[in-house]
Amino acid sequence: MKEYTCAEICSKIKELFNEATPLDSDCGRLCDKSCCKGDSETGMVLFPGETTSLLVRETNGRKIAVCEGVCQRENRPVSCMIFPLFPVLINGKIKVWPDYRGAAVCPMVNHFDEIIFSKKFIRAVKKTGKLMLKNRETTEFLNGITEEILLEKELEDKFLKEGSK
Numbered sequence: 429m430k431e432y433t434c435a436e437i438c439s440k441i442k443e444l445f446n447e448a449t450p451l452d453s454d455c456g457r458l459c460d461k462s463c464c465k466g467d468s469e470t471g472m473v474l475f476p477g478e479t480t481s482l483l484v485r486e487t488n489g490r491k492i493a494v495c496e497g498v499c500q501r502e503n504r505p506v507s508c509m510i511f512p513l514f515p516v517l518i519n520g521k522i523k524v525w526p527d528y529r530g531a532a533v534c535p536m537v538n539h540f541d542e543i544i545f546s547k548k549f550i551r552a553v554k555k556t557g558k559l560m561l562k563n564r565e566t567t568e569f570l571n572g573i574t575e576e577i578l579l580e581k582e583l584e585d586k587f588l589k590e591g592s593k
């Protein structure tokens with residue numbers, strides 16, 4: 429299998445999202461763009477090898493782009509491009525899941541089963557996962573985020589179960 433550098437992978441991922449958006453309509457109208465209402469304390473994790481013109485801070489060994497709600501759309505971080513979905517690696521296979529880390533922000537995360545996501549967007553997220561497998565560092569990153577999403581999903585399921593008692 430051909431191995432790409434992290435920067436090559438980032439650039440290939442960004443190309444996938446030139447035109448692919450979560451819905452065929454503007455999902456920002458569902459929530460008044462709540463995922464873009466950042467402040468100096470919030471941010472998006474950068475993918476390995478990703479560069480940005482946004483301010484970057486480091487937390488737990490990860491680079492975080494700090495967003496105060498404004499960016500050049502074509503240069504937004506990959507995390508923004510693929511939100512509210514994320515590729516996860518389960519039993520060696522890439523699956524496309526809602527990004528449960530963003531459940532409090534995005535109404536589409538908890539209503540994933542009811543939403544008709546753009547097929548092009550889902551394909552792009554899946555391809556993102558497959559590209560990430562072409563480099564050791566991005567594969568480790570994918571494994572780490574998969575663990576975080578699984579954990580958030582467990583907490584979410586537990587919360588919903590307890591709420592229905």
Ligand code: SF4
Binds near residue numbers: 450460533
């Ligand atoms: S929070 Fe979700 S629904 Fe709202 S703009 Fe972001 S991705 Fe779209």
Ligand code: SF4
Binds near residue numbers: 464466472495
């Ligand atoms: S970087 Fe851009 S797309 Fe991402 S949260 Fe900030 S304003 Fe929204």
